Amino acid sequence: MAVATAVPRSGEAVRPMTAGEKKVILASSLGTVFEWYDFYLYGSLAAIIGAQFFSAYPEATRNIFALLAFAAGFLVRPFGALVFGRxxxxxxRKYTFLVTILIMGISTFAVGLLPSYTTLNAYGIGWVAPVTLLVLRMLQGLALGGEYGGAAVYVAEHAPAGRRGFYTAFIQTTATLGLLLSLIIILSTQGYVNSAYPGTTVTNPDGTTTTLTAFQVWGWRIPFLVSVALLAISVWIRLQMQESPAFKKMKEEGTHSKAPLSEAFGQWKNAKWALLALLGLTAGQAVVWYTGQFYALFFLQSILKVDQFTANVMIAWSLILGTAGFLIFGSLSDRIGRKPIILGGCLIAALTYFPLFNMxxxxxxxxxxxxxxxxxxxxKxxxxxxxxQFNPVGTAKFTKECDVAKALLARSAVAYRTDPQxxxxxxVVSINGKDFAVADPAFAKAVPAALTEAGYPPASGxxxxIKAANPIDIFTGQKLAVIGILTILVVYVTMVYGPIAAALVELFPTRIRYTSMSLPYHIGNGWFGGLLPATSFAMVAQTxxxxxGLWYPIVIALFTFVVGLIFIPETKDRDILA
Structure with missing residues (x-):
């Protein structure tokens, strides 16, 4: 399949996709579906997974270990970008990201099969369960580090000139579709399993008993196990794919890189573009992406005290309504450029986050x-x-009186000011002029009661x-307003994320493209974006x-806007065979 390099003339009709191009997009995009499907599965089920694989520890400790395993997947992504990018x-491109999807799919499926700590401990090897879980998470992270770059490069190098933004936007769309798919499967599996099968009563280490739902005992494995269907389809399609024409041309001419890592990052003329791509594109894109989807969900549940089911329903509808924006802005970037849309999304988001979250x-x-x-x-x-109180993986302990007071108020979403003493x-915490000393043993109960008496809503009741009884219970003014606000946040996500793959591909030469674009993407999204919820909540607790906490994405988005405006060139008309 040849790649055209001439930009269509103004007014020239754009031909429809060929069957081969559709297959290229489908094959490449399924890996991104895996990426976010797995991400949301593990993040949503972290507490259940902690109880399954770290049951030798108290509840708080097991949740910490579950989050540590979750964080491990984030931390190793840039290393996966280096390994598989090289x-x-x-x-x-073809064989590398065939390997990445195999590693990722098998690891995700294996989590669903992994015996629990209790099961293996009967044979005296309980420790194998958490260790294996951690290894699987790290394998997923490594594979994900190579998956996105390969998919983006493969699609872009197959796309006709003048259409790279639109073609690569399908990869960005399926990221959100993977998130939506995981949400739907979790909710439907949980509803069916808990209604069809009885719960189980277990004895805790301290002698007390707890009743667990069927989903908590075994049903949580189903979403991981069904991922094997995605894996089988994706591998079957990818085995039929040809190598990208740009790489084949380079290989035939003998111009491919023999040492892509040292060439990409050891030479300043190339390394500077990776740094600029991080600071002038992906850092801002990442925080807008995470704010519009993950932090919005966190904000609804942890700060506004919306129940998990309702929050997921609201987010799901916003994703359904806003997902087309990926294709719209990807296509628009083919006409007006990548920079105006990505940087415009960063700027608009930064200027409107405060009023939107207030609404x-x-x-x-x-x-x-x-x-x-x-x-x-x-x-006081x-x-x-x-x-x-920055605590990204839940391991830190904050025991000072001031920390205890602020943590309690932050968890209750209380607005307060600090009076230096x-x-x-x-x-002391003062509520409507009445003081409550943190040192008082009754403090933890007295403060919530006083807040409720003063006008704060109770934790329950x-x-x-907002509350949704089922996934289509959305037709009230309150629910439609919330979905509308969340959809605006998703539109911002589509602005910055829709054209980003094309922008990154076009920024680097073919011989080191896979290596060069993968690292800034995964540092931006894995570290700048991945740390957003923990950092923002720490800022809330502090103030x-x-x-x-919105200052975190706002400052980074504005910084990216300035750096990108000054240093990032417009790339939409570049010949990517060069």
Whole structure:
């Protein structure tokens, strides 16, 4: 399949996709479906997975270990980008990302088969379960590090000139579709399994008993196991694919790189573009992406106290309504350029996050919104005793009086201010002028009760908080307003994410393209984006302002806007065979 390099003339009709091009897009995109399907599965089921594989520890500790295993997948992604990017530039795009999807798919499927700690401990090898889980997570992370770059490069190098933005946007679309698919499978499996099968009563290490649903005991494995269908289809299609024409041409001419890592990052003329791609494109894209989908979900559940089912339903509908934006903005970038859309999305998001999230609070939890505006809460403490509660994997302990007070208020989504006190002064929380000392043994119960009395909604039984009875229970003014706000956030995601694959592919020469684009993408999304929820929540706890965490994506998005505007060239008309 040849690749055209001439840009279509103004007004020239764009031909439809050929059957071969459709197959290329499908084969490449299924890996991205895996990426986000697995990501959301593990993130959503972390507490259940912790109970299965770290049951030798107390609940808080097992959740920490589950999150550590989750974080391991993030941390190794850039290393996967280096390993598989190098292979992709040396041996070819097709075979490299065939390997990555096999590793990723088999690892995801294996999580569903992995025996629990309790099962293996009966044979004296309980430790094998958590260790194997960690290994599988790291394999997934390594594979994911090579998957995206291969898919983006493969599609772009098959796309006709003037259509790379539109063609590669399908990869971006299926990322969200993978997220949506996982959400649907989790909700449908949970509903069916729990209604069709009885729960199980288990005895805890301290002698107490807990009743677990069928989904918690074994049903959680089903979403992991059904991923084998995606794997089989994807491998079958990819085995029929040909190598990308750009790589074949380069291979025939003998111009492919013999040492892509040193050429991409050891020579400043190339390394500077990887750095600029990170700071001027992917860092801002990542924080807008994570804010619009994952932080919005976190904000609904952890701060606005919307139940998990309802929050997932609201996010699912926003994804359904907004997903077409990937194709729209990808196609638009073929006409007006990548920079205006990606950087424009960063700028618009940064300028509107505060009012949008304020509107989200007012509509999703009106009682909380009213209480924050009317109930004065003050933390009287010595600021030197307050930690910045950054805790991305849940391992840190914050035990100072100031930390205990702020953590309790942050979990309750209370708006408060800090009144500095002299060193040695005990920390006190004042609610409507009434003081509660943190050192008082009754503090943890007295403060929530006082907040409820003052006007804050209770943790349960809040009649004003949004609630959906089923996935189509959305036709009220409150629910439609929330979905509308979330859809706007998803549209921002489509602006920055739709054209990003084409922009990255076009930024680097063919001989080191796979290696060069994969690293800034995975550092941007894995580290800048992956740290967003933990960083933002720490900022909320530090300041007492539930919106203060938005400064994290706003500052990074604005920084990317400035760097990209000054240093990133427009690339839509580049000949990517060069």
């Amino acid at each position: 292979l992709g530039d040396m041996v070819g 989200l609070t007012a509509n999703a939890n009106p009682a909380l919104h009213a209480a924050q505006a009317s109930v004065p809460v003050v933390v 403490t010595n600021p030197d005793d307050c930690s910045f 002299p060193k040695g002064t005990p920390t 809040n009649p004003t908080v 007492g302002d539930i919106y203060y």
